Amino acid sequence: MKLRLHTTTLALGAFLLTLLLPAVAVRAAEQEQRPQAQFGEEMTVSEVLLDVLVTSKDGDVIVGLGADDFIVREGDETIPVDTATFYSSSVPGKGVGTTAGESRVDPVPEDRYFILFFDDQRKNQSVTGGNRLLQRQMQAGRDAERWIGNALAPADWVAVVSYDRSLRVFTDFTRDRQRLANAIEEATSGGPGLGTWPSRQSTEGPALTDDLPEGRALVKETTRIYSALERVAEAAADVRGRKNLVYVGLGFGRLNSFGQYEPDNRYYQPMLRALNDANVAVYTVDITPPEVSHTFEGALTELAEDTGGRYYPFATSFATPLSEIAKETSGYYLLSYRTQHPVGEDGYQKVTVETKNPGFRIRVRQGYEY
Numbered sequence: 001m002k003l004r005l006h007t008t009t010l011a012l013g014a015f016l017l018t019l020l021l022p023a024v025a026v027r028a029a030e031q032e033q034r035p036q037a038q039f040g041e042e043m044t045v046s047e048v049l050l051d052v053l054v055t056s057k058d059g060d061v062i063v064g065l066g067a068d069d070f071i072v073r074e075g076d077e078t079i080p081v082d083t084a085t086f087y088s089s090s091v092p093g094k095g096v097g098t099t100a101g102e103s104r105v106d107p108v109p110e111d112r113y114f115i116l117f118f119d120d121q122r123k124n125q126s127v128t129g130g131n132r133l134l135q136r137q138m139q140a141g142r143d144a145e146r147w148i149g150n151a152l153a154p155a156d157w158v159a160v161v162s163y164d165r166s167l168r169v170f171t172d173f174t175r176d177r178q179r180l181a182n183a184i185e186e187a188t189s190g191g192p193g194l195g196t197w198p199s200r201q202s203t204e205g206p207a208l209t210d211d212l213p214e215g216r217a218l219v220k221e222t223t224r225i226y227s228a229l230e231r232v233a234e235a236a237a238d239v240r241g242r243k244n245l246v247y248v249g250l251g252f253g254r255l256n257s258f259g260q261y262e263p264d265n266r267y268y269q270p271m272l273r274a275l276n277d278a279n280v281a282v283y284t285v286d287i288t289p290p291e292v293s294h295t296f297e298g299a300l301t302e303l304a305e306d307t308g309g310r311y312y313p314f315a316t317s318f319a320t321p322l323s324e325i326a327k328e329t330s331g332y333y334l335l336s337y338r339t340q341h342p343v344g345e346d347g348y349q350k351v352t353v354e355t356k357n358p359g360f361r362i363r364v365r366q367g368y369e370y
Helices: 010-033 130-151 177-188 216-220 225-236 265-277 297-307 319-328
Strands: 043-055 070-074 077-079 083-088 112-119 156-163 167-174 243-249 280-286 331-342 348-350 352-355 361-364 367-369
Touching: 043 352, 070 331, 077 331, 112 130, 112 177, 112 225, 130 177, 130 243, 130 319, 156 177, 156 225, 167 177, 167 225, 225 243, 225 265, 225 280, 243 319, 265 280, 265 297, 265 367, 280 297, 280 319, 352 361
Parallel strands: 112 156, 112 243, 243 280
Antiparallel strands: 043 331, 043 361, 070 077, 070 352, 083 331, 156 167, 348 367
């Protein structure tokens, strides 16, 4: 509090100050007794929804957990979980937890979404080992076709896209196995896909292409793989539930002066925020031969961990990681809790989630935009 005393003599100033001091003391005492929130910044309370995969060490989905089984932290603050609802495409119910002290006999049924994203290796044909990478890409395509033919569940939707200097869409979400097989073959062999007007393809379910740029804008806005993944995430944001993007490629990023990978945060952070905000978990499948290690392994690991996915190196058969991804994503918990942020402020909030049982494995996105 500032006292502005406009006087003509020092004596008058001292006299007025003497009169004012008791009032100042009273007001100070009143401030100490009042709740401090009245004098703090205005806050808004919002609900956060966070999808969490909980599995055993063998990758089996854990069912039967409730809100009290989860520990959520934003920074150093532990936040109580209001509800934990289990969604599943195939897991039978075993007393699934909801709010604390309650239980649900059956899981909530939900469709499951996969986006197969092939980072086309034709651009690397001129480098040493480029032809080997292309052979591995073709093998990944054949293994993915077999997985589609043998393991696609009735509740599964799959879309197929690729990146070759810009984003290409080969099929929107579909359950048509023949359409998916054709799309995968075309994506891994360098086909044109649906061109720059992918929305012209008829769709039978949720559509990525409704929210993707088209024509020249599609090419212009996806010249970097970061922006291609960002656009895919934004297009998938309106699709309800968790989306599982399977990236098949070498990785990407930049190398520092020591030849080590480091993320280019000009592009990595916006991409990461878009993926997390749209509930897109990235499962990175390394296309390099099993005996080869390379500098972008760190990029594949980081992208998977930051989005709640998983990194798969050294794949002898690409059907193996696809089967494991399908197994561990057959059910997940949707946690809800309330949090506060200053009114009018935008930002990105990092989140950590644990279970009270340390033997369980957790996969969860690292934060959300507010």
